Amino acid sequence: MPLASKFDASLVEEKWYAYWMKNNYFSSKPDGREPYTIVIPPPNVTGVLHMGHMLNNSIQDILIRRARMRGYNACWVPGTDHASIATEAKVVARLKEQGIDKNDLTRDEFLKEAWKWTDEYGGVILQQLKKLGCSCDWDRTKFTLDEDMYASVIQVFVDLYNKGLIYRGYRMVNWDPEAKTTLSDEEVIFVEKPGFLYHIAYQVEGSDEQVIIATTRPETLLGDTAVCIHPEDERYQHLKGKRVVVPIVNRSIPIIEDEYVDREFGTGCLKVTPAHDINDKTLGEKHQLEVIDIFNEDASLNANGMHYEGKDRFVVRKEIANELEQLGVLLKKEQHQHNVGTSERTKAIIEPRLSDQWFLKMEELAKPAIDAVLQTEEVALVPAKFKNTYRHWMENIRDWNISRQLWWGQQIPAFYFGEGKNDFVVAVSPEKALELAREKANNPNLMQEDLRQDADVLDTWFSSWLWPISVFDGISSPENEEINYYYPTQDLVTGPDILFFWVARMIISGYEYRNEQPFSNVYLTGLVRDKEGRKMSKQLGNSPDALKLISDFGADAVRVGLMLSSAAGNDLLFDVSLCQQGKNFANKIWNAYRLIDGWEVDNNAPMDTLNESVLNWYEAQFNATLVIVEDHFEKYRISDALMALYKLIWDDFCSWLLEAVKPAYGSPIDAPSLERLKSLFEQNLKVLHPFMPFLTEELWQNMQQRSSSEALLVSTWPKAKDVDESIISSFELTTKLVSGVRNFRKQRNISFKEKITLHLVAKASQVGFHDVLCKLAGVDAIHWEKETPATSGAAFRVESIECFIPLDGNVDAEEERKKLEEELQYAKGFLASVRKKLDNERFVSNAPEKVIEIERKKEADALEKIALLEKSLSTL
């Protein structure tokens, strides 16, 4: 059956994906081969595919498919992340729609809802990855809340606690009043927002004087416990040791002195609210100030807020400003730009809040991870510029707040048995906890019911930081076959936005629990932006629907489109026209095959000599390109690798090889040529397969009947053979001659059908592929001349070869002269630039011999060219 003239991706994608799955090509088990392992950055379980996923999963699939073809035991472990805050927020929102408040449910009831949600939407994204062609070992799919994964996390928590690295502390944390949970520093996004700087007068006790403080948050004065001045501030020397009265609350508070105060900012006088500002808290501890918390969990005012109790902080801000104004103590309200911390997930403005939280000490843990990246390079960051960022963060690392006031996640395995500060134990199970608690409390009568487990769950990243180990069960059984075989993994492909959240922490846990790096290379992709350079986001609505792109262009085309412009670490400005280019490329390959497939074959003819020579050339060209492609892969320059192949196929294979080999219309091709051509085409399909898996498999299978062990994705990646450079340069000269003649035809408006005779002032041995030259340039004969023929005609040069074509007097001498003169001018300019160097004594004495030689050759070539041009001009 003849092939359709256009490649229709929709007809083949599902078919081949099912075929690959059926034959278990993606599955991996430890064996004698060398492993090549990638663990997927687990997407949020209820997430949907977006451009960022498409990009980094395409890259992973390219790497995995290539490794598989190169004979590695390729293992790509897929999975999803429970994403505690993101998922919980979605579930809470859904319940709200149904009129249910989270707080009306018990923990178990809520978790049941969350699991329902997870079962409903969970894994949709993994199905979408299949549409993209991702060859993950789906039997290994993991979820961070799977029982065994959960157990690993708990085990690690207990272990780190027992090592003294996890502690419970009353600290100032980032509080998200909407999600009612703490956030790590990394989850807080600072946004510049307009606000006001309020100048408020505080009455000095026993004096008529007032001190004026400046604040952006007047509502917090309800929690003020001091006013602070700089000890050397001359303006305020007389206030030392005095007290002031907080307006509205009429509380008497001390004036303290501290060098922390910036005399230049505001009035140089600072109000101190230890409960609601990290710096104030530090001051408070230093000066032993009282701590007055004025907020509830949702950032409404508590009983300390007096008549503002129950009202939201921002409502109170306005109302309190009014009240201060009425009292005559609000002296000024000026515009002020400042950075406000907001929650990455809920966008709520963060409230610094004091509370009991669990922390992981990071400084010691981070040390091996710093060395691994900066010293030993056991982990290479690609591109390397991220090393600086990494160092900066790691060297200033702070303790990690790992507790979250949420329900969706691993519940912290701390069990309280009394009201005392230390009346708790940490254990992997309630039973074990009871044992420990009885011991610690010295009370054998303690019962299971007397234990209360900590209500908080662990930060999501506290489970994903173990991902490369826990997916192989390496925490609970550190010596199992799988972890020993697959770990350390080879490449990790992810976005730089989670370098600290995730990558750095995986390196840390890798050294802590395996004594080895979790992966050797980290390929950091760029962010996908739109044409205008804006980050793609749901809010802007500028992110194309990933699945629609696949259905519009085909998965292969989308992969090519993404790869064409995504150097590691550089953001990529995505435009759907790139997918069109990918689709065009797919179609080009499709039609190349259709051409070959449609020829009649002469089974008795021997191999044509033209065919043989040009097939030899293509083979050399293929190998030369393969060397380049391998080098690009080594350096993770995947878009360059693809571009090299794109040119190989489009230009070398289609434009030159196929055009050269193509038999005259209706004539057959000899069988040996066709066979060799097909085998070269198969090589093309192999190297393209990682980029365009569906199209290549379709053509591969179409070429001949293949058994299940002969699928393209499990075929052998070609090994570059030694390349005969001379055949490549010789062919290159021929192509230039062909272009020269074509250009000549165009200028003179000579149709391709009209054969011309070509005179070359050269020896026949200087030029190769004479028959190719004739066929592709429409030349009926080549004459090899000692000098330019004296007959009427026109001349042009290709490199140093003068080409002459006889014409019947209709030479446009003016045109010709103009062109020649332009060329002459360029050549003279070029010569001048070369001579400028050669005439410079210091150049000759300082530059290396090799460079001088090159310049001398350039000079000689230029002179020769000028002579030729002048001769041609004189004969006009």
Next chain:
RNA sequence: GGGUGUUUAGCUCAGUUGGUUUAGAGCGCUACCUUGACAGGGUAGAGGUCAUAGGUUCGAAUCCUAUAACACCCACCA
């Protein structure tokens, strides 16, 4: 405020330790061609004082300094 990076053709980017580059690719653009694989095609062409200003050097897109614009990271002065 501190740091890192970017700035090369209309667009997106290469340009490897300064010297075969009076700068390359892909796309786009222009002209022409095209009834035998593909118009999603072919051939040819136009297009850049390599952000700006200095400096180092025999020689700078490449190294140094300053400036500007943009991007990202870190900090969070009320």
